[in-house]
Amino acid sequence: RNLIQSYLDTLHNATQTGEVTVLIAMRADFLEPAIGYAIAATALDTYPPVILPQVSEQGLREAIEQPAALLDVKFEEGLIDLIIRDLGNEPGNLPLLEFCLTQLWEQQSLRKITHKAYRTVGGVQQALASHADAVYAEFDEMEQQQLRQIFLRLVRPGQGMEDTRQVASLEQIKEEERILVTRLADRRLVVTGRHEKQETVEVVHEALIRRWRTLRQWVNDERDFLVWQEKLRVLLRQWEESGKDEGALLRGLPLNEALSWWGTHAIYLA
Numbered sequence: 001r002n003l004i005q006s007y008l009d010t011l012h013n014a015t016q017t018g019e020v021t022v023l024i025a026m027r028a029d030f031l032e033p034a035i036g037y038a039i040a041a042t043a044l045d046t047y048p049p050v051i052l053p054q055v056s057e058q059g060l061r062e063a064i065e066q067p068a069a070l071l072d073v074k075f076e077e078g079l080i081d082l083i084i085r086d087l088g089n090e091p092g093n094l095p096l097l098e099f100c101l102t103q104l105w106e107q108q109s110l111r112k113i114t115h116k117a118y119r120t121v122g123g124v125q126q127a128l129a130s131h132a133d134a135v136y137a138e139f140d141e142m143e144q145q146q147l148r149q150i151f152l153r154l155v156r157p158g159q160g161m162e163d164t165r166q167v168a169s170l171e172q173i174k175e176e177e178r179i180l181v182t183r184l185a186d187r188r189l190v191v192t193g194r195h196e197k198q199e200t201v202e203v204v205h206e207a208l209i210r211r212w213r214t215l216r217q218w219v220n221d222e223r224d225f226l227v228w229q230e231k232l233r234v235l236l237r238q239w240e241e242s243g244k245d246e247g248a249l250l251r252g253l254p255l256n257e258a259l260s261w262w263g264t265h266a267i268y269l270a
Contacts, residue, residue, distance in 0.1 A: 008039045030161070055094070060084050064101065068113070073105075076114045086124045093124075095207040100127040128205065132212040135187045139180070146177050147184075148218055149267060154190070154203050155219050157226040163219055165206050170199040225265050232258070 014020040026034060026049070035041040055063070064080050083100070087093050100121060107117035122130035139147060150173060156166040170192075173181055181201050184190045189208065193200050209215060219226065239248040250258050262269055 005037060008037055012039050012043075033161075054089065057084055060087065060097070064097070068105075071111075073108055073111045073113065076112060079113065079115055079118060082115070082118070083124055088125075093207075095205040096124055096128060096211065099131075099205060099207065100124040103127050103131065125211070128207055129211045129213065131187075132189055132208060132214070135184070135189055136214060138187075139183075143180060146180055150177060150180060150184070151203070151215055152218055152222055152226065152268065154201065155209055155215070155226065156230060157219065157223055159227060162206075163209050165203045165209060167200050167202045170201060173201065222265075225261060225268070228257070228261060229268070 011022050011024075015022055028051075031044075031049070035044060061080055061084065064083060065075065068075065083097070087097055100123070103121040104113050104117055107113065107120060109117075121127045136144065136147065153168045153172055154166055156164045158164065170178060170181070181190060181192065185192050185201075188204055190201050191204050193202075203209060209219070235248075235250070239245070242248045249255075
């Protein structure tokens with residue numbers, strides 16, 4: 001929380017110079033937590049948010065068809081209608097569409113994207129999950145156990161909200177497992193980057209968290225631990241910001257709880 005407050009303070013101070021305009025995009029389910037911060041609440045009261053409506057069917061059609069048309073690639077008759085119908089109206093479906101179209105682009109033949117190609121990638125609802133299953137099957141049993149540990153570091157458990165992706169530093173990944181991160185990045189299940197001189201890794205889309213049954217099962221199996229671990233991260237930041245004051249260390253029941261989790265989940269805490 002202190003980190004978020006510091007970030008908001010920085011944004012606010014930047015706007016006071018008169019030289020900076022801040023534009024913030026926010027998912028609707030994060031609006032309520034945001035107003036728990038005075039600066040954010042004041043900003044939302046002063047500048048009412050612009051609510052973006054769900055993309056219309058015509059908008060979806062243009063988003064699917066026009067980029068391909070720029071390179072003279074066409075969709076087989078009826079395929080765009082099928083994609084839009086399969087996409088449905090569920091919030092958060094645009095990342096699924098993006099991934100499916102990427103897969104379809106690689107399946108094009110003679111500048112045409114066909115119904116057969118669409119079936120091959122698993123359709124818009126299953127393209128990402130099917131790809132994840134195929135990639136997961138490429139690893140041996142020991143590597144699959146390591147993948148479980150890696151992916152659980154990349155999910156922030158929702159508490160009254162959806163689970164979301166969490167950026168991890170490569171330092172949080174064991175050195176012997178980093179080659180697996182590279183393989184996952186090559187197969188487009190994670191993306192790597194750099195932030196404040198640290199190398200980072202995160203899942204390619206939050207849709208992977210929602211749609212890949214294997215990952216959803218891992219998260220559900222470890223939800224209690226992941227929620228506790230998220231609280232521990234906050235306490236750790238507070239301890240570091242206090243100059244590692246001994247008074248901020250765990251004691252009593254919180255310490256016993258931490259020792260209990262260490263006994264069963266040391267591999268995620270080392």
